[in-house]
Amino acid sequence: MSDGASAGIDQRERGFLRLEWAREHMPVMAKVRESFQRERPFRGMKVAMALHVEAKTGILALLFREGGADVRLASCNPLSTDDSVVASLKEDFGLSVYARRGETNEEYYDYLNRVLDIGPDIVVDDGGDLVRLLHTERKDIDTVIGGNEETTTGVVRLRAMEKNGVLRFPMFDVNDAMMKHFFDNRYGTGQSTLDGIMNATNLVIAGKDVVVAGYGFCGKGIAMRMRGMGASVTVTEIDPVKAVEAIMDGFRVERMSQALRHADIVVTATGMKNVVRYDDLLQAKPGLILANSGHFNNEIEVDVLVSRSMERRRVRDHVDMFRLENGNRVYLISEGRLVNLAAGQGHPAEIMDMSFAIQALTARYLAENHHRLERRVYPVPREIDMEVARLKLESMGVEIDRLDSEQERYAESWEEGT
Incomplete structure (x- = not known):
């Protein structure tokens, strides 16, 4: 239409x-x-x-x-x-x-x-x-x-x-x-987060340096979709097992304070507060885009960003520009709220x-x-x-196999060997 x-x-x-x-x-x-x-x-x-x-x-x-x-x-x-x-x-x-x-x-x-x-x-x-x-x-x-x-x-x-x-x-x-969580958190969050960020910014993802905070199923989905769009993806984590998994999946793993120095886009998906702190943003790459895909708007330190920034200005329907105390600019999507619904579908x-x-x-x-x-x-x-x-x-329209009676007996037995 x-x-x-x-x-x-x-x-x-x-x-x-x-x-x-x-x-x-x-x-x-x-x-x-x-x-x-x-x-x-x-x-x-x-x-x-x-x-x-x-x-x-x-x-x-x-x-x-x-x-x-x-x-x-x-x-x-x-x-x-x-x-x-x-x-x-x-x-x-x-x-x-x-x-x-x-x-x-x-x-x-x-x-x-x-x-x-x-x-x-x-x-x-x-x-x-x-x-x-x-x-x-x-x-x-x-x-x-x-x-x-x-x-x-x-x-x-x-x-x-x-x-x-x-x-x-x-x-x-x-x-x-x-x-x-296998499908909603991974494929749903991955696609809808990308949809929200692209709708809000109208910027290309390919070639961007994207940092994903958290490598649970939501973070996995976001990292997967960002890489599929041509981004270079870094993961931040507090769980050593998930950090190893992210490395084995082909992603770089760093601390957030380090990753912010080279990031073009940061997406949080942790369920934890203050994952991105204002003081760390002072060292961030100029023009950084911040988005949150966690439930509450406290993963990015929004209150401090509002109170300490020298300037705040709406630059697009879903994007606010903040000029920090050191003159650096960062862009926040949808006030740090759930980006896939606040700026997407x-x-x-x-x-x-x-x-x-x-x-x-x-x-x-x-x-x-x-x-x-x-x-x-x-x-x-x-x-x-x-x-x-x-x-x-x-x-x-998909059919899958079922065990026959002999296979069911085998699955429930322990006597049969090689």
């Missing part, structure tokens, strides 16, 4: 088209939807969700409702909301959504509290703020039987709560499900198809088994991972 034609589409209609496009490219979710509409596993239950509010998450929210739930949805990041999708979810589907792009800090928490006002049975969180509120300001809510956590940052917080003995209900670590629909199928099926497992679960962090049951993998292969 030409720009002239699309200009005639209002915001609600644009959101509806984005939702329809996502639905059409999420075949695993389509299979889950069939069973949910038939079985209604969440009949009479209330689901509170805090996710990046865009087309793919909209389809997940609608899936919970199709499974019988009363659903409320808020954003888990002030800059990751697609306002057109919010408009369509409200007007076309009658969904209770509390989100807008560019929320203030006060609005962000007000919206999370409005979602919790439903008195949820199940929470679906991304980053851990919804669960944190339930353990601090909203202890009055005692209806929650458990929930799911989508991302690394939230899982780290949950494990700290479990270790400290304060977790009030069981939570599932969706992030570390095989069909989530988020993960591809086919990727989120698998991740959100994990979310939905794990929530069903929780609804059916919560009475025998303890107040701890659980892995996603292996059978759910295998079911999503099977449905994904089926949607791709």
Whole structure:
């Protein structure tokens, strides 16, 4: 569709088209939807969700409702909301959504509290703020039987709560499900981070010196995609095993203070605060571009960058220039927030198809088994991972081998040798 034609589409209609496009490219979710509409596993239950509010998450929210739930949805990041999708979810589907792009800090928490006002049975969180509120300001809510956590940052917080003995209900670590982190974190984050940076800057990647902070699955995906676009990639790490892995994968490994001296672009993906410090930026290569692909906007020392810089100026829609105390210039994309959603379109629909199928099926497992679960962090049951993998292969028209009866006996025996 030409720009002239699309200009005639209002915001609600644009959101509806984005939702329809996502639905059409999420075949695993389509299979889950069939069973949910038939079985209604969440009949009479209330689901509170805090996710990046865009087309793919909209389809997940609608899936919970199709499974019988009363659903409320808020954003888990002030800059990751697609306002057109919010408009369509409200007007076309009658969904209770509390989100807008560019929320203030006060609005962000007000919206999370409005979602919790439903008195949820199940929470679906991304980053851990919804669960944190339930353990601090909203202890009055005692209806929650458990929930799911989508991302690394939230899982780290949950494990700290479990270790400290304060977790009030069981939570599932969706992030570390095989069909989530193998594909969402690596291929989804890799592609969508590149999309956000290219959209924000309109600069070539080939020939650039790119530093990736963190070599978990997200960092691996970013490093892989950057190298595929022709960049020279350096990895920074605190984990010696991951550092060795990065070297064996063909990447240079350095400390951040050293890598900044030659970097053209730095992308953080660690889940840790202050990975890029202001004082180190004073020694950075002039014109450095900073982007964050971690959940929170604290991986780059943004507050100090704002307070100590001599000048701040918006130079592109998603890019601010900061002139440092020594006169050096650095460019920050999307205020240091999640670059793939704040400046891009988020993960591809086919990727989120698998991740959100994990979310939905794990929530069903929780609804059916919560009475025998303890107040701890659980892995996603292996059978759910295998079911999503099977449905994904089926949607791709791929068949794989199976063990015959003799092979099954062999696999379970120990007597037979050479």
